Amino acid sequence: MTSVVVKDVSLSFGAYDVLKELNLDVPEGEFLVLLGPSGCGKSTLLNCIAGLLDVSDGQIFIKGKNVTWEEPKDRGIGMVFQSYALYPQMTVEGNLSFGLKTAGMAKDEIARRIARAAEILQIEPLLKRKPAALSGGQRQRVAIGRALVRDVDVFLFDEPLSNLDAKLRSELRVEIKRLHQKLANTMIYVTHDQIEAMTLADRIAVMRGGVIQQLDAPQVIYNRPVNRFVAGFLGSPGMNFLDGEIEGGAEPAFAIAGAKIPLDRYGFDAVAAPGKAVLGIRPEHIALGDVARAMPFSADAGVELVEPMGSDTLVWTKLGGQGFAFRVEAERHLASGDQLRIGFDPARASLFDGQSGNRI
Amino acid sequence: MTSVVVKDVSLSFGAYDVLKELNLDVPEGEFLVLLGPSGCGKSTLLNCIAGLLDVSDGQIFIKGKNVTWEEPKDRGIGMVFQSYALYPQMTVEGNLSFGLKTAGMAKDEIARRIARAAEILQIEPLLKRKPAALSGGQRQRVAIGRALVRDVDVFLFDEPLSNLDAKLRSELRVEIKRLHQKLANTMIYVTHDQIEAMTLADRIAVMRGGVIQQLDAPQVIYNRPVNRFVAGFLGSPGMNFLDGEIEGGAEPAFAIAGAKIPLDRYGFDAVAAPGKAVLGIRPEHIALGDVARAMPFSADAGVELVEPMGSDTLVWTKLGGQGFAFRVEAERHLASGDQLRIGFDPARASLFDGQSGNRI
Amino acid sequence: TDLEVTHWWTSGGEAAAVAELAKAFDATGNKWIDGAIAGSGDIARPIMISRITGGDPMGATQFNHGRQAEELVQAGLMRDFTELAEKEGWTKFIHPKSLLDGCTLDGKIYCVPVNIHSQQWLWLSNKAFADAGVAVPKNWDEFVAAAPALEKAGVVPLAIGQQPWQTTLAFQVILVALAGPETFQKVFGDKDATLAAGAEMAKVFAAADQARNMSAKSNVQEWNQATSLVINGKAGGQIMGDWAQGEFQVAGQVAGKDYTCLPGLGVNEIISTGGDAFYFPKQTDPEKAKAQEALASVMLSPATQVAFNLKKGSLPVRGDVDLNAANDCMKKGLEILAKGNIIPAPDQLMSADGVTQVNDLFVEFFANKELSAADAQKRFAEIIAAAD
Amino acid sequence: MTPMYQGRPSRLFRNLNAKIASIPMILTALVIFVGGTAWTVFYSFTNSKLLPRASFVGLEQYERLWATPRWLTAVENIAIYGVCTLVFSLVIGFLLAALMDQKIRFENTFRTIFLYPFALSFIVTGLAWQWILNPNFGIQQVVRNLGWTSFTFDPLYDADIVIYGILIAGLWQGTGLIMCLMLAGLRGIDADIWKAARVDGIPTWKTYVFIVIPMMRPVLVTTLVIIASGIVKVYDLVVAQTSGGPGIASEVPAKYVYNYMFLAQNLGQGFAASTMMLLSVVIVVVPWAYLEFGGKRRHG
Amino acid sequence: MAAVAPAASSAGGLVGPSGPRPRRTFSRRNIFIYGTLFVVAIYYLLPLYVMVVTSLKGMPEIRFGNIFSPPVEITFEPWVKAWSTACTGLNCDGLSRGFWNSVRITVPSVFLSIAIASVNGYALANWRFKGAEVFFTVLVVGAFIPYQVMLYPIVIVLREIGLYGSLWGLVLVHTIFGMPILTLLFRNYFASLPEELFKAARVDGAGFWTIYLRIMLPMSLPIFVVAIILQVTGIWNDFLFGVVYTKPDTYPMTVQLNNIVNAVQGVKEYNVNMAATLLTGLVPLVIYFVSGKLFVRGIAAGAVKG
Ligand SMILES: Nc1ncnc2c1ncn2[C@@H]1O[C@H](COP(=O)(O)OP(=O)(O)OP(=O)(O)O)[C@@H](O)[C@H]1O
Ligand SMILES: Nc1ncnc2c1ncn2[C@@H]1O[C@H](COP(=O)(O)OP(=O)(O)OP(=O)(O)O)[C@@H](O)[C@H]1O
């Protein structure tokens, strides 16, 4: 059963269209991540679902009920914000109980729910404190708790972890994942951190300019991006892009300056019309030395820059005159100026149309 | 030849000591990164070097000259700030030239320098624009340019990339590295992003509470952290820490609940006194399956949570009842509940004293 | 019944006079609630008018005799006292008749005149002239001639306050005195612009020019501060209405001995019969209405008239009261009044709008030495031509 | 599954509470400011005297207005006073703020000293300065007593400079607040900008003039509004200090309006003058207000 | 070469300057700053000084001495007179009566105007609806309209709703004229609070008033302080409305002050006038001295973020 349905929703601020006839179906219990660059309309979409913004057109259904014109509180949603948005003058307990009290819930039921949320989120010792006396991670836990006590069907998260430092972020990420496993609620989660998106999501919706570009499981999006934008947006270090031309014929190949990459192993989506195209290959899919030589395509390259990242190392070279990076284990000691053989399997690459940027 | 020397520098705001008798020698041409958690005094130290804060005690030398009491502009330094600190109402060109004009430099020399900086940073097309019309990355480039035109000996960066999104951050990181290779100036760079620290630094100074914990090459700091703080601060996903006890005797071992990790291959720094200790091992140093079985230590573990991160996947298990994560390639398909064998080589681990947290 | 009475009588002599009215009113078993607003009618009048038009009228309020309240009456906001006036026979004892005319609109009487104020007085400080070693002048020309001597002795010849109405007053007094009452009537009453631009008036403007030179060093605001300069012998004289008398009295000075008064500047012994009158806004409460009647009667009763006017330094509106207690100057005024050498006050002849414009002109004239007498006259003629 | 399309509910009743709560504001805006203004403009074309009367005389009141020396003086005065107040308030306010921003000691004391006049009414301010500028008692006399017997400083009694005498008092009363606003603005500027300028070797004054002041636009706008609205309204101060004197040398439009409406009992004339004032306000303010609040941007 | 440069790094004595840069207390910069501030402070303090000093002198001393000299003989007579015996017309109870009237006028006016303006500002900042900005723009433009212009229309409005001359009429007038600037302040302040707080409360089911009372109000102390200070001083100091829209037994203190100062009886009693002036200004002055710091903070929060 679908939990949240967004149907042909448009939203404009004055003359500026932020969302354009957007459609989205979220099945019950799914963890959906909205991913996209800043300003693409993620928060706007979330706010529309929450009822905090009035849509210009279209409808929104939650649990099969048309809630387009419902008040936020009547939609069965809970929301967590990047800035925590805790009520600064209330204690943690006050923050958790505010909504319930407003709804006129019985005292003991409130206490029960707070106890449960506090236990799940391990914030029992903090209940009497004010938000100012909490660390960032604790604050965000309280903010999640505020959604939790309301016993809602759908959780909406708007970049809940962006204000935290890297370490806390990865910790809380795991906690949110665990929470989802435990509650099995529908969750819609906005982020522009692709690690978060990849690790948390059942499905990811990559947005750009108010339009969903691709909506699919993380691995699909990572490995088979539908267009160059999605390909470039996911992955860090980012995908390498090589500009070149497709040569048709019996043995299709991708020609760049000084090299030809055979495309017979590549699984074309569309017909491979000869012409300008872009080949994308992820840095971790590139092999070195002998392994490289065994690959369907390999070439010699000189090391330009070495970026050790601790767990592994990023190496910058040039291929056909174009910047090209690949990843090696941290143990591999390379230095600028080294010459080596690199190669990859075109089956793992992505080919995009030179004009439209769409996958071919 | 040393370029920047910080000698016994202390600094306090009122009764609060931010820097405590800090010493630092930076050889000419080195790229030194100051890394540490928020509030540890990184910016303060940088400001002392720049002359923007008066030290309470100690001396600062730049190029062998005692500049403790010099004005910032006379120290031969350029500085780049996290918030860019561009002069908003001047064009890019104005931003670059304002300092030079004030210093009374000849027109054509100014033009020459701006042209050079613009070329190096590839901001020629932006020269006539105002900062408000630039993207974050472009702004930061202009800010770097402002230091560049001044032709200084030492570049000081205070978290120059923190305000940028992940993609831009990694791009500019590479550019800064290239800039350093080209100019061969001394650069002191503050960050709390460890990827930046690892990739950029010739040496990293890890700070905490106004004291430098470890000052060494990135790989050394990554692989042989001097204490638990440094170990935990670097690396993402973070190092696994297992609490246990060192058992002395002929065959020293590290005992955790239900398992014993042999320490004969571990290179002790100090004498291995039996007692409480912490063993740290990085997620990427853990092997699976048959490889694991071949390791000096291996054990069975159940998969609790799988976090696919695109390029690779993080798997959470328990070892001796303690949370334990390891990294596998993205192709390896694991799911919660899977049982598998994990193992590692204690030679790659780090052992810390249970009390002091220092490496043993 | 409590009855609120607003007025702008706050200087020493005035306040003492008001006290007499209040005393007499309180004696009727009612209560006088004093609503004094300080700072001359200019400040007080807007407030009074706002309150009347705003629908929260006071029990009674002072206005200058004349056209100031005309429109309020026309709008039906003021109480008609014709009945009471007939019963008490106001027309019989109120003297001169013109006073009641000012209260009459379409044959109905709307106000109670309480005093006669004449403006045409020159008050001289005997001490100042003694100090300067010249005789106390007997008319305007002598006064002008004595000015240099006064100045040499460090005395300001002529004290004039900065408030607009004071300079206008000085001008009008000079006009009546030097050009005669007919000219005055023609100019202000008939709005004869040709005459206003003529040679007769040029003389007046020349005299005004002299007055402005003589008053150049007088920098006080209120009229009674100017009077106080005269009282202290710091100024030679002041052209001011008879209300200045109250100040001399409060200061314990004796007419003829300490100060001298010259009605009509000693040239044309004529006085205007302006004055203060009380208007009674319509009240809904019948009790209040009764109290209003009581107040009106009390104000006109002979005893009150005497007590009030002695304190105020003005002349009573009744021809039939005994004023033995009156001093030298007041007696002079009564004589002139008896002779019938009277003219109406400009307030009665001209609307407030016209008066204000004339005020503006003379304020400017007295302050701005650049404005020549001839130019001022030209502008004066224009205002007269446009006035209604 | 696509449930039935539900019609959009009436716009009027969304956020009903907010609309109810805004009623006082809407009423004030419509009835008082728009209604009152329209009423005033309407009657400015009549020859109303003491009471408003709808008997039209066309532009007569305006013709008379612009032929009246007193009005012309008032306009000239407000122009001088306005420009000077604007310039001096901004300059003095900014200089004081800049000095206060130098991490000085006794900042609170100084700030209180500069700000306290703002607590006093214009009536009080006017009286105090009238007293100090009085040539017989005040500064002039004191300096003369010190030996400079020819020293003359009597702005309130000299028609040519009286408006500056009023300015002195006006600035005394108002600059404290401007200083506070500017100080808040200065403190709001990113400290990194200052650091960058120091590293660039830019002298302090240059940093202020070329970098900081241009960055203070929002504060300057607020300040300008406050100063400008004060200028148009200046009335009490003049009344208390000079009553428009000497002569009509310190007349201001607001006083002209008041005098003609109530003293001269010529409402039509007063309204015509009001309308002229409103017109100038509208010409200056409306474009600004439109830019500042005219919709699009959320945080004004 | 190596001998010269790393002189510092080689262990050894201190070379050259060390520690904090020496700062002279009497540097030219400090002399300039404090000198200027001092001179300006004198300009600001002078009137207060003159008022205080004059109010403590007897009339003879005023006539012959100079206004800046301290009183030879301190007398509190003028204060007593100003407070309790100075006359206007027949009423000789000085300012004392006006004081309580002022309190009675100020308290409800301040309360009502701030209550309304803060709700307005809140509605404008958080619950924008079509047309709201238009009304608001009109309102702000209204801040520029001289009061004199509005005097007459308001007389009519008050008359029509039957509040003319009552205390509530005056309260209403103060509320109306306080509205533009206060609404602007509150709107800016509420807009500067994180919008997400408001959204969170809405998701929690709080309505317009609940959010205002439970979430916004507790966070708005600084701006309330500013509003209270502005209104208390503005209303306390008001003369025009006080005199036009009240009657003698409810005249506020400023009207009494005007009466005392302008009711000249012979010579101006400058000492009494000054004492009366000071007494009238006392309430706002005390408020400023006490809460100046909060005021500045609130100004920064409400005014600067334009
Ligand atoms: N109230 C508003 N008025 C006008 N434009 C708005 C408003 N709110 C958002 N926008 C615009 O709508 C677009 C989408 O905004 P939105 O906040 O949804 O972006 P986002 O994807 O959440 O970005 P971020 O990652 O920075 O949070 C942006 O271009 C923004 O400028
Ligand atoms: N002007 C100041 N007055 C008082 N304390 C200060 C001042 N500036 C900084 N501190 C304190 O000094 C400590 C160090 O600050 P610093 O800015 O150097 O930290 P940092 O390492 O740069 O942190 P971050 O990563 O957040 O920038 C902090 O605890 C801070 O609160």
Ligand SMILES: [Mg+2]
């Ligand atoms: Mg967002």
Ligand SMILES: [Mg+2]
């Ligand atoms: Mg920092």
